[in-house]
Amino acid sequence: MATTHAPATTPTTLELDYTPQTAPPVVDVDGPPKVHYLNHSFGWLSWLLTVDHKRIGILYLIPLTIFFMCGGIAAGLVRLNLIQPYGAILELDQYNKAFTAHGTIMLFLFLIPVIPGVLGNFFVPMMIGAKDMAFPKLNLASWYVWMGGAMFFIAALLFGGLDTGWTFYPPYSSKYSHTNVIWAGLGVFITGFSSILTGLNIIATVHKMRAPGMTWGRLPLFVWAMYATSVIQILATPVLAMAVCLLATERIFGVGIFDPSLGGDPLLFQHLFWYYSHPAVYIMILPGMGVINEVITCFSRKNIFGYKAVAWSSVGIAVVGFLVWGHHMFLSGQGVYLGMVFSVLTMLVAIPSAVKVFNWTATFYGGQITFEAPMLFTIGFIVLFTIGGLTGLFLGILGTDIHLHDTYFVIAHFHFTMVGGMMFAWQAGLHFYWPKMTGKMYSDFWSRLAAVIMLVGFSLTFLPQFVAGYHGLPRRYPYYPVEFQMMNILSTAGATIQGFGYLMPAVYLPLSLFFGRNAGANPWRATGLEWQTPSPPTMHNFEELPIVTHGPYEYALPSKFTLEDGHAHETKGGNGGH
Amino acid sequence: MATNAHAEGEGRQPIVAHHFNNIRQQQASVRFGMWVFLVTEVLFFGGVLCAYAACRIWYPKEFEAGSTALNPFIASINTFLLLSSSFTITLAIRAAYKGQRDGLRLWLASTIVLGTVFLGFKAKEYYGDYEEGLIPGPQKTLVDDVDATGKPVLREVSVFAVNLKHVLEHKNAKAKAISDKMTWNERDRTQMFFVFYYSITGLHVIHMIVGLGLLVWQLILAQIGFFEPTERHVYIEVMSLYWHFVDLVWIFLFPLLYMAGHHSMDGAF
Amino acid sequence: MSEHVQKPIVFEDDHAEPASVASSTLTFLFLAGLACLAMMIGFTDLGPAKVWVSLGVASVQGLVLTLFFMDLRHADKLTWLTAMAAVFWTFLLFLFTLTDYLTRHYYAF
Ligand code: HEM
Numbered sequence: 001m002a003t004t005h006a007p008a009t010t011p012t013t014l015e016l017d018y019t020p021q022t023a024p025p026v027v028d029v030d031g032p033p034k035v036h037y038l039n040h041s042f043g044w045l046s047w048l049l050t051v052d053h054k055r056i057g058i059l060y061l062i063p064l065t066i067f068f069m070c071g072g073i074a075a076g077l078v079r080l081n082l083i084q085p086y087g088a089i090l091e092l093d094q095y096n097k098a099f100t101a102h103g104t105i106m107l108f109l110f111l112i113p114v115i116p117g118v119l120g121n122f123f124v125p126m127m128i129g130a131k132d133m134a135f136p137k138l139n140l141a142s143w144y145v146w147m148g149g150a151m152f153f154i155a156a157l158l159f160g161g162l163d164t165g166w167t168f169y170p171p172y173s174s175k176y177s178h179t180n181v182i183w184a185g186l187g188v189f190i191t192g193f194s195s196i197l198t199g200l201n202i203i204a205t206v207h208k209m210r211a212p213g214m215t216w217g218r219l220p221l222f223v224w225a226m227y228a229t230s231v232i233q234i235l236a237t238p239v240l241a242m243a244v245c246l247l248a249t250e251r252i253f254g255v256g257i258f259d260p261s262l263g264g265d266p267l268l269f270q271h272l273f274w275y276y277s278h279p280a281v282y283i284m285i286l287p288g289m290g291v292i293n294e295v296i297t298c299f300s301r302k303n304i305f306g307y308k309a310v311a312w313s314s315v316g317i318a319v320v321g322f323l324v325w326g327h328h329m330f331l332s333g334q335g336v337y338l339g340m341v342f343s344v345l346t347m348l349v350a351i352p353s354a355v356k357v358f359n360w361t362a363t364f365y366g367g368q369i370t371f372e373a374p375m376l377f378t379i380g381f382i383v384l385f386t387i388g389g390l391t392g393l394f395l396g397i398l399g400t401d402i403h404l405h406d407t408y409f410v411i412a413h414f415h416f417t418m419v420g421g422m423m424f425a426w427q428a429g430l431h432f433y434w435p436k437m438t439g440k441m442y443s444d445f446w447s448r449l450a451a452v453i454m455l456v457g458f459s460l461t462f463l464p465q466f467v468a469g470y471h472g473l474p475r476r477y478p479y480y481p482v483e484f485q486m487m488n489i490l491s492t493a494g495a496t497i498q499g500f501g502y503l504m505p506a507v508y509l510p511l512s513l514f515f516g517r518n519a520g521a522n523p524w525r526a527t528g529l530e531w532q533t534p535s536p537p538t539m540h541n542f543e544e545l546p547i548v549t550h551g552p553y554e555y556a557l558p559s560k561f562t563l564e565d566g567h568a569h570e571t572k573g574g575n576g577g578h
Numbered sequence: 579m580a581t582n583a584h585a586e587g588e589g590r591q592p593i594v595a596h597h598f599n600n601i602r603q604q605q606a607s608v609r610f611g612m613w614v615f616l617v618t619e620v621l622f623f624g625g626v627l628c629a630y631a632a633c634r635i636w637y638p639k640e641f642e643a644g645s646t647a648l649n650p651f652i653a654s655i656n657t658f659l660l661l662s663s664s665f666t667i668t669l670a671i672r673a674a675y676k677g678q679r680d681g682l683r684l685w686l687a688s689t690i691v692l693g694t695v696f697l698g699f700k701a702k703e704y705y706g707d708y709e710e711g712l713i714p715g716p717q718k719t720l721v722d723d724v725d726a727t728g729k730p731v732l733r734e735v736s737v738f739a740v741n742l743k744h745v746l747e748h749k750n751a752k753a754k755a756i757s758d759k760m761t762w763n764e765r766d767r768t769q770m771f772f773v774f775y776y777s778i779t780g781l782h783v784i785h786m787i788v789g790l791g792l793l794v795w796q797l798i799l800a801q802i803g804f805f806e807p808t809e810r811h812v813y814i815e816v817m818s819l820y821w822h823f824v825d826l827v828w829i830f831l832f833p834l835l836y837m838a839g840h841h842s843m844d845g846a847f
Numbered sequence: 848m849s850e851h852v853q854k855p856i857v858f859e860d861d862h863a864e865p866a867s868v869a870s871s872t873l874t875f876l877f878l879a880g881l882a883c884l885a886m887m888i889g890f891t892d893l894g895p896a897k898v899w900v901s902l903g904v905a906s907v908q909g910l911v912l913t914l915f916f917m918d919l920r921h922a923d924k925l926t927w928l929t930a931m932a933a934v935f936w937t938f939l940l941f942l943f944t945l946t947d948y949l950t951r952h953y954y955a956f
């Protein structure tokens with residue numbers, strides 16, 4: 001395959017750089033720079049007052065990991081409780097609080113900020129050849145706002161808890177809740193504000209900070225995805241903020257906007273909530289999709305198949321994602337005809353997602369695929385996300401959703417997209433960029449093993465839930481009929497395996513900081529601008545303003561030595577086999 | 579290519595921050611950043627106005643009555659105050675652009691004064707509503723009523739409903755007519771209008787306070803000569819975008835909250 | 848690399864001299880006139896049409912404010928896109944939510 005990349009006129013002596021990267025090069029020729037962003041200053045204050053986008057990325061990484069563990073513990077409690085039909089360990093209200101804590105922490109404090117906060121902050125400026133975000137101080141402020149909101153939220157969960165489910169539906173959250181709805185709502189409001197500010201910053205950065213020659217057609221697809229995500233963040237989040245404001249008003253003053261007994265309408269809350277929260281599921285998946293593009297091209301040593309289609313599908317998802325929120329309300333009493341419209345529109349939103357999946361698989365085709373840990377996670381992502389997306393269509397069809405709504409089928413659907421999708425993409429991104437962020441390489445063996453364990457654990461957890469849900473097991477109930485016990489036990493066993501899987505990177509990644517070998521500037525021999533900086537990068541990323549002359553995934557270009565001969569200009573980094 | 583215009587401004591800060599290549603890039607980013615922020619603001623107010631619209635579709639009568647009970651005169655004065663402040667801040671941009679320090683301070687200060695007077699009137703208006711007891715809440719009381727057969731009964735209604743009835747009956751003839759056509763249930767539900775009234779105007783007031791804080795800060799900056807390099811007029815411009823937006827919200831609140839009912843000039847004087 | 852002719856970073860000219868005092872005054876007077884009109888509408892009884900008429904006046908006011916005071920008329924395409932996005936997405940929110948309220952009482956059978 002490989003030799004067909006170059007044009008027919010290429011002399012056979014031309015040395016092409018198609019070296020498969022089964023193992024990263026052992027020797028680091030350049031060595032890490034003496035002064036880089038991690039060691040140019042020391043002390044707590046140098047971190048807490050930094051406006052460097054790279055350090056802010058690291059600032060996000062640490063609390064995010066902790067929140068993920070908190071959410072994981074809550075999930076563990078829920079799963080443990082479900083091994084017996086009448087509950088194994090938790091009281092009824094404790095069960096409500098546990099699944100609410102799990103859902104809210106994982107969504108608001110982990111999945112939404114994780115990739116934008118860490119990888120977005122760190123790599124968007126580097127990928128477009130900028131020295132920093134457009135508004136560095138705002139970026140730091142956004143981190144503080146987020147931390148403040150998160151602390152608030154965690155405090156609300158710890159002292160009194162929250163039992164409404166992550167959806168905050170009234171009247172569960174107004175009349176019938178005696179828990180910290182207002183405080184938790186305020187926490188959501190504040191973290192939402194941070195999400196808006198980060199999105200604003202990324203949009204302004206992408207528009208105004210690109211290096212010379214970095215045209216829209218040369219933007220890495222991760223940047224396109226982050227851009228689309230940010231658009232959703234700034235358009236949708238304010239409406240959620242407003243919804244929780246109104247909810248808080250209703251609770252504080254005891255008046256009815258959502259309470260039907262006072263003339264209000266609970267569906268009004270659902271409309272405002274899902275206006276945000278359906279697009280928000282794309283806030284949770286688009287950054288992951290962005291990472292997948294970078295990893296797939298690198299480990300297939302190929303240009304992405306259909307750059308434009310993939311780039312515009314991100315924007316398409318961002319736009320069409322706003323037209324479908326009613327599919328969460330089919331059975332809530334919303335107008336039937338409106339439900340039909342939403343059902344049809346929901347079919348539309350699957351198209352851009354499918355475009356991406358097809359383009360990724362086409363990118364594999366003819367590539368020189370190697371299976372490092374990031375690639376294993378990516379393959380896991382594609383398989384699991386496809387299942388998640390397709391089951392979404394079952395749910396989006398008005399008729400089938402009547403059977404499946406509020407069952408474990410929905411749970412399985414969104415865990416396939418959010419855990420199988422975003423969580424795997426996050427792992428892929430973390431493993432892909434870890435050497436760039438820290439300058440150290442982690443254990444090849446353990447990382448691959450972790451990927452496999454997570455995949456096995458994940459499938460064991462959530463595949464049975466499709467079956468259970470299809471047979472009618474409702475979500476959020478603490479008790480269930482005995483015939484579902486087998487399924488629940490399988491799920492809990494899978495969750496345990498998954499838990500081990502997630503603990504492994506938490507061990508070998510930090511260990512690599514001390515024992516890992518130097519990764520070198522470009523361990524994966526990737527082509528993006530971010531890899532042309534030393535690892536870890538220096539303070540201002542680029543010593544001089546980079547000038548961009550070609551697209552982001554020119555893996556098929558001859559190596560730079562041959563480029564200097566002036567022979568290979570015509571290759572446009574074609575798409576592998578013809 | 580990228581001209582590094584690291585000219586030193588007044589004070590120690592360079593005019594062009596380290597991560598920008600030139601002043602044009604910086605100005606464009608700042609301006610664009612504010613526009614994007616205003617998009618989120620539009621959707622923020624859009625959310626509550628959408629809820630307002632949904633509720634008004636269900637309860638047109640209650641919204642009419644609620645709006646009738648409000649004070650349209652203060653709101654009208656406030657409209658003009660806010661429009662004038664939009665005008666003065668536009669003049670402030672021009673002064674900053676031309677490097678007229680005194681003009682800049684004058685127009686910033688007038689904007690602040692106009693905004694503060696607006697808030698003063700607003701406070702007066704809230705106080706009036708409070709005096710009239712137009713505060714929604716769960717407190718109940720008993721009133722005389724008749725049941726379906728015409729037999730007199732005692733009926734539990736919200737304190738708010740009683741106050742509303744009182745306010746409408748003493749306002750003017752039209753308001754009294756509206757009130758007479760209402761059932762107690764409807765009077766109770768008029769609280770919903772007031773929830774919207776307080777929350778939307780409250781949010782608007784919060785935006786005004788934030789804006790005034792920023793304006794005061796800019797006035798101080800103008801005082802110490804921060805805007806001496808005229809390139810920095812862009813910060814005044816961006817501030818004005820925010821301020822105009824606050825004005826824009828008010829322009830829509832005025833018909834939706836205050837003018838949704840029946841007002842007549844009778845009660846004016 | 849002849850085909851990759853390097854362009855310098857150029858930003859679309861989103862910059863214009865701030866409006867003159869005369870033009871700002873004119874804008875202000877126009878807005879104030881419309882505000883008077885809004886008040887007059889507020890104090891007359893137009894029945895159900897009132898809300899539409901007064902919203903219409905408010906929209907004109909808003910348009911003048913954005914075009915002239917916020918200087919959108921001199922802004923670049925990107926700023927227009929941003930402003931339009933705000934309008935369009937608010938429209939979407941209203942469109943679907945209010946459709947629900949206006950059609951909920953129709954049954955499908
Ligand atoms: C391929 C396109 C997708 C379609 C057609 C789709 C469709 C649906 C539908 C119809 C429901 C409502 C089910 C019900 O409550 O009865 C649903 C629920 C859900 N989906 Fe998706 N989905 C898609 C992709 C995604 C993605 C990518 C994510 C997240 C990353 C996601 C996350 C969720 C979540 C969290 C819920 C449950 C919300 C709740 O708590 O009620 N979905 N999906």
Ligand SMILES: [Cu+2]
Pocket residue numbers: 277278281324325327328
């Ligand atoms: Cu959805």
